[in-house]
Amino acid sequence: MADKVRTVKKIKKRRPKRQPVVAGWREWVALPVFGVASLKVKLDTGARTSALHAWDIHPFERDGVLWVRFTLHPLQRNNSVRIPCEAPLVGKRAVRSTSGKSETRFVIRTTVLLGGQERKIEVTLTNRDQMGFRMLLGRTAMRRWIVVDPARSFLHGSRIDIANGPSADTLLKIGEPQ
Numbered sequence: 001m002a003d004k005v006r007t008v009k010k011i012k013k014r015r016p017k018r019q020p021v022v023a024g025w026r027e028w029v030a031l032p033v034f035g036v037a038s039l040k041v042k043l044d045t046g047a048r049t050s051a052l053h054a055w056d057i058h059p060f061e062r063d064g065v066l067w068v069r070f071t072l073h074p075l076q077r078n079n080s081v082r083i084p085c086e087a088p089l090v091g092k093r094a095v096r097s098t099s100g101k102s103e104t105r106f107v108i109r110t111t112v113l114l115g116g117q118e119r120k121i122e123v124t125l126t127n128r129d130q131m132g133f134r135m136l137l138g139r140t141a142m143r144r145w146i147v148v149d150p151a152r153s154f155l156h157g158s159r160i161d162i163a164n165g166p167s168a169d170t171l172l173k174i175g176e177p178q
Contacts, residue, residue, distance in 0.1 A: 052110075093107050
């Protein structure tokens, strides 16, 4: 008589569903990959793409992979603080600005920290000097992560509250008014 082998049905483990982060229309975020402990960001459900204020944007090749080198100015109305950055290039994307003008921008992936949660997002690099915020978080980045309460702001603390790590000390010594 042949041996019967009993099989056990494999049960798929489901990750517990995360509760979305409820955030105001403007918040402080961290960009740990670039050493930015706090950056004021506008959460814009009307914008599909996220955008980061950057200067001196130059693509280059490293080990056969396209990268982009750029400078961040993390403080609003203050271009004296400069953070040199490099990131692998995801590509280029045509983006329509609020004025209706189409612009081709470099796209990178980076980590954003908000509400105690980190997410990898795609962000375009552009000059946002004339805009009120150094970063715009679009709906693609917020999908399945953030729910925006448009009547509220800074639900996740002040710049000092979220700042942690050595980059926080660097930014706090700059002397920006609190």
